[in-house]
Amino acid sequence: MKLLQKIRNNKSSIVLLGLTMTFLSCSDFIDVDKDTDNPTTAPLSLLLTNIEVGVNDVTDYQFFTGTILSVYTHQMTTREEYDQYGMRVNNISLLNEWNNIYLTLRNIETLIKQANESGDMVYVGIAQMHKAYLLSVAVDLWGDVPFSEATKLELGITSPKFDDQKEIYSAVLDLIDEAKANIGSDEGLQRPSNDDLFYGGNISKWIRFANTFKLKLYNQTRLAPEFDQAGFDALVAEDNFFQSIADDFQFVQTDNLSPTDERNKMFLESYNSTQFGSYVSPWFYEIMKGVNPNIHNANPDPRMPYYFFNQLADGQFPPDQGDTTTGNPKADYWDEATGFFSIRFGTVGPNRDFSTENSVTYPGIFPAGGRYDDNAGGNINAMMAGATGAPTRPTGIAPHRILTYDEFLYIQAELIHVGKMAGNAATKLQEAMTASFAKVDEVVTLNKAPQTIPSLASNPASNTFINNVITEFNAGSDAKKLEIIMTQKWVATYGDPLDQYNDYRRTGYPVLANPLGSSPEYQLNNNDGFPLNDAETTVSGGADAYQKSFFWPQDELNTNKNAPVQKDATTYKIFWDN
Numbered sequence: 001m002k003l004l005q006k007i008r009n010n011k012s013s014i015v016l017l018g019l020t021m022t023f024l025s026c027s028d029f030i031d032v033d034k035d036t037d038n039p040t041t042a043p044l045s046l047l048l049t050n051i052e053v054g055v056n057d058v059t060d061y062q063f064f065t066g067t068i069l070s071v072y073t074h075q076m077t078t079r080e081e082y083d084q085y086g087m088r089v090n091n092i093s094l095l096n097e098w099n100n101i102y103l104t105l106r107n108i109e110t111l112i113k114q115a116n117e118s119g120d121m122v123y124v125g126i127a128q129m130h131k132a133y134l135l136s137v138a139v140d141l142w143g144d145v146p147f148s149e150a151t152k153l154e155l156g157i158t159s160p161k162f163d164d165q166k167e168i169y170s171a172v173l174d175l176i177d178e179a180k181a182n183i184g185s186d187e188g189l190q191r192p193s194n195d196d197l198f199y200g201g202n203i204s205k206w207i208r209f210a211n212t213f214k215l216k217l218y219n220q221t222r223l224a225p226e227f228d229q230a231g232f233d234a235l236v237a238e239d240n241f242f243q244s245i246a247d248d249f250q251f252v253q254t255d256n257l258s259p260t261d262e263r264n265k266m267f268l269e270s271y272n273s274t275q276f277g278s279y280v281s282p283w284f285y286e287i288m289k290g291v292n293p294n295i296h297n298a299n300p301d302p303r304m305p306y307y308f309f310n311q312l313a314d315g316q317f318p319p320d321q322g323d324t325t326t327g328n329p330k331a332d333y334w335d336e337a338t339g340f341f342s343i344r345f346g347t348v349g350p351n352r353d354f355s356t357e358n359s360v361t362y363p364g365i366f367p368a369g370g371r372y373d374d375n376a377g378g379n380i381n382a383m384m385a386g387a388t389g390a391p392t393r394p395t396g397i398a399p400h401r402i403l404t405y406d407e408f409l410y411i412q413a414e415l416i417h418v419g420k421m422a423g424n425a426a427t428k429l430q431e432a433m434t435a436s437f438a439k440v441d442e443v444v445t446l447n448k449a450p451q452t453i454p455s456l457a458s459n460p461a462s463n464t465f466i467n468n469v470i471t472e473f474n475a476g477s478d479a480k481k482l483e484i485i486m487t488q489k490w491v492a493t494y495g496d497p498l499d500q501y502n503d504y505r506r507t508g509y510p511v512l513a514n515p516l517g518s519s520p521e522y523q524l525n526n527n528d529g530f531p532l533n534d535a536e537t538t539v540s541g542g543a544d545a546y547q548k549s550f551f552w553p554q555d556e557l558n559t560n561k562n563a564p565v566q567k568d569a570t571t572y573k574i575f576w577d578n
Contacts (some may be wrong), residue, residue, distance in 0.1 A: 044123050045195035047111040052197040054104030055130050056251035056400055058097065058137055059498040061265040065097045065141070065550075067278055069497035072547070073490065073504060074512045076278045076363075077345045079353065084346045084515075084538070085545040089554040089566060097141070098553045101134050106151040108134075120190045122203065125182030129210055132175045136217060139165045139172075140502055141550045143574055144564065147171070159561045166226055166575050173214065173231065180210045198249060209249050212241045212408050219411050220502055221576045222420060236421060242405045245439055250399040253369065255448070263396030266368040266495055271384060271394060279342040280308055280361050282333040282522060283513035288491065289338075291523040294511065295487055299468040302461040305373035306366040306440050306453075307494060311359060312339030313377030318359040321351070328530050330354060336526045339377060344522065346515040349536035357381065365447055366440050367495030369398030372453045392450035398443055401496045406435035410489035417481055426473055429485055433466045436492035483509045505548060505577045515539050541570075548573045 060066045068091070070076040071083065081088055108131045115123035138145045147168045149160035183206045192201035199205040218232045242248070256262040261272075269278060285308065286292050290300040312318065316339055321330045329336075332343040332351045341359045343352055358379055365372045371383070371394045382390035409432035417425040437457045444453050456462055473484045486509035490500050504512065513521055515537035522532050539545050547569040557563040 041114060042110070044111060044115055044118070044120060044190055045192070047107060047114070048123065048126065048192060049195045049197060051104055051107050051111060051127065051130055052251070054100055054107065055133065056197075057100050058104075058134065059496075060400055061278075062269045063093060063096050064100065064265075065093050066266070066497055067269065068093055069501045070278070070495075071345070073497045073500040074281045074345060074510075075284045075490075075494055075497065075500070077281050077343050077347075078278055079343070080277060084540050085547055086541070087547055087551060087569065089551040091551070091553075094550055095553045095555055098556060101138055102146070102150060105131060105134055106153070109151045115188070115190075118188070118190065120188030121182040121185045122188055122191055122201070125179040125184075126192060126196065126206060128175050128179035128182065129206065129213075132172045132179065133213065135168055135175075136172050137498065139168050140220075140498065140574060142552055143549050143567075143572060146560075159559075159563070161562045162564055169217070169221065169575070170226070173217065173228070176210050176214045180207055183207055183210070197251060205247055208240055208242055208247050209403070211235060211238060212247075213249070213403060215241065215408070215415075216403065216411055216499075219415055219420075220506060222415070222418070223506065223578045224576045226575065232420070242408045245405045245435065245442055248399075248401065248404040248439075250401045250404065252399050252446075253397055255395045255397050264369040264398040264400065266363055267370055267394070267396040267398065270362055270368060271370055271380060271396065276357055276360060280340075280363060281513070282340075282342050282344050282524070284491075284494075285335075285340055285342070285361075286523055287487070287510075289335075293523065295483065296469065296472065299465060299472070301491065302456060302459055302465055303366070303437070303440060303491070305364065305375070306444065306456060307364045308340065309362045309364045309371040309373045309380075310339035310341065311361065311377055311379055312341055314339055314375065316377060318356070320356045320359045321354045327528055329526075329528070331356075331359070333522070333524065333532070334359075334526070335524055336528070344515075344532075344537050345513050346537040346539050348538055349533065363495070365394070365398070365449060365453070366443050367398065369396040369443075369447055370394045372444070372449060372451050374451060395448050395450075397447045398495075399446075401439075401493070403499075404439060404493075406432050406439050406492055407489065407499065409435055410485060410492065413485050414482070414489075417478075417485060425481065425485070426470055429473060429488065430466060430470050432492070433469065433488055436488070437462050437466075439492070482507060483511065486510050505574065507578075513537075516543055544570055546570065548577060 057064055059069060068082045071078050077083065108127045111127045112124055135147065143165045144162040146160035147163040149157050183203055186203060194200060214235055221227050253264045254262045261268060270276065287296060288301040288304050290296055290298050315336055317324060318329045318331055318334055318341060323330060330351045331341060332347050332349055334341045340361050341356065342361055362370050362380060364370050378391045383393045386393060409428060412421060413425050413428040413432055415421040416423040416428055440456045469484065469488065473481055476484060486503055486507055489503065490510045493500060515521060516539055521534050521537060524532055549569055549572050551569050552566060557566055
C-alpha cells in the first residue's frame with residue numbers, strides 16, 4: 001500500500017513522526033551496527049502517544065477532511081471544489097486522510113504485537129479500540145477498503161485487496177468486544193497513564209467509551225438488514241455508557257506552539273491562516289437565529305455568540321468592498337442587524353469572489369477556540385498580529401470533540417423515538433440539549449480566553465430556548481420529531497462533521513440548503529435595496545450531485561493492482577445509508 005506518497009510542506013511534524021515510526025517499526029529501529037545501549041523496539045508508551053496523535057487527525061480540519069465534511073453538512077461554505085458538492089478524485093485532503101488512517105493502523109499493529117508479547121493487555125485493548133474506530137471511519141467515508149490484507153508489509157503485501165464494507169463493520173463490532181475484555185483484564189506490568197492522551201489510562205472510561213461507541217455504530221446500522229438485534233439488546237442491558245461530560249472522547253488541544261502547534265486545527269485553518277478558505281454557512285446561521293420558517297422559527301439560539309465571531313459590529317458597513325456612496329454592501333450574505341458576513345453555498349453571484357478578510361465572520365470560541373462575540377466587533381488580523389489597541393488574540397484552545405456525552409444522549413433520543421430503546425424521547429432530548437449547553441461552558445472555561453464570557457447554561461434565555469424546542473417537538477409529527485432531534489444534534493456537534501455527514505445520509509436530516517429548490521432559500525432582508533437573489537445560487541451537477549461516499553484516492557488506485565475501478569461517488573452508498 002502506498003502509505004504516504006505526498007507530504008506537503010504545510011503538514012505537521014507529527015505526520016513526519018508517524019511516518020518515521022512506521023519505518024522504524026518495520027525494521028526494528030533500523031537494525032544496522034547495533035548499539036547495545038539503545039532499545040531496538042519503540043516503547044509502548046511512545047507508540048500509544050504517536051497513535052493517538054494520528055487518531056486525532058482523522059476527519060479534523062486544516063489538512064484533513066473536516067473542512068470538506070463541514071461543507072457537505074452545511075455548517076461551513078467555501079469557494080473550493082467541494083462547493084456545489086464538487087470533489088475531485090485527487091483531492092489532497094482525501095489523500096491525507098487515507099494515508100493517515102493506514103499509517104496509524106500500521107503503528108497500531110506494531111503496538112498490539114509488542115504488547116501481546118509482553119503481556120500488557122491494557123495496551124492491547126486500547127490499541128484495538130483505536131483500530132476499531134479508524135476502520136469504522138474508513139468504511140463510513142469510502143465503503144469497501146483494505147482490511148484483511150492491510151498493514152501486512154512484512155508479509156510482502158503491497159497491494160492489499162479491498163474488503164466488503166459489511167464484513168469490516170462486523171469485524172469492528174467483534175473487535176470492540178475483544179478490546180473491552182483486554183482493557184478490563186487489567187493485566188500487564190506496564191499500564192498507560194500520561195501517554196494515553198484521551199483517558200490517561202483510566203480503564204473504566206475506556207470501557208464506557210467502548211460501549212458508547214458500539215451503541216453509536218448500532219444506531220448507524222439500525223435500518224440495515226445486517227443490524228444485530230441480539231447484540232444491541234445485550235449492550236443496552238449492560239447499561240455501562242458515558243455518565244457525564246467527564247467521559248467525552250476528545251483530544252485536548254493547548255496553546256503550545258513548539259515543537260508543534262497544538263492549537264485547535266479549525267482555529268489554525270481560520271484564524272492562523274493567510275488565506276481564508278472556509279466561511280460559516282448562512283443556512284446554519286439562519287436556523288440558529290430562528291428565522292428559518294420550517295424549524296425553530298422565532299426561537300433564537302443563545303449559543304450564537306459562542307459559535308460565531310462577527311468582525312463587524314451591529315450595523316457596521318462592510319469595509320472591504322462596500323460602496324458607501326450607493327449603499328451597496330457588495331456582499332454575498334451580510335446581516336446588518338448582527339454583523340454576520342459570509343458567502344452562500346453554491347453561490348455564483350457577483351460578490352462571491354471579493355476579498356472579505358476584514359468583514360467575514362469567523363468560527364467562535366466553542367468549535368475552534370476562537371473569539372467569543374461580545375457584540376463589539378474587532379479585526380482578526382489586528383488581534384492575531386498583536387496590534388496596539390486591538391483586542392487580545394484568541395487562544396485557539398478547544399478540544400477536538402469526537403464522541404461526547406451530549407452526542408450519546410442525542411443517540412439515545414433517536415433510538416427511543418424510533419422504538420429501539422425504552423424511555424421518553426422528549427425527556428432524553430431535553431437532557432441532551434442541557435448537556436450540549438453545559439459542554440459549551442466547559443470549553444469556554446478551558447479556553448483561558450482574554451475576555452469576560454458569561455455562562456451559557458445559567459442564562460435564562462437557554463432555558464427558554466430549550467423549552468421552546470421541546471414544545472415544538474411534542475407538537476410535531478414523527479418525521480418532524482426525528483428532524484428536531486437530528487437538527488439539535490447537528491447544532492451541538494458543530495466542529496465534528498463526520499457524524500453529521502453520517503446522520504444526514506442515513507436519516508435525511510437535518511434539512512440542508514437547496515439552491516435548486518422552489519422556495520426562497522434564505523430569509524435575510526436588510527431593507528437596503530440590495531436583496532438576496534436566490535437565482536445566484538445553484539448546484540452545477542444537478543439534484544443528484546450530493547456525494548454519498550468519497551472517491552477512493554486516485555493515487556491508491558493507480559498503485560494498488562488489487563484496487564477496484566473508481567466509483568461514482570453520487571451513487572455508491574455505504575451499506576447503512578437509507
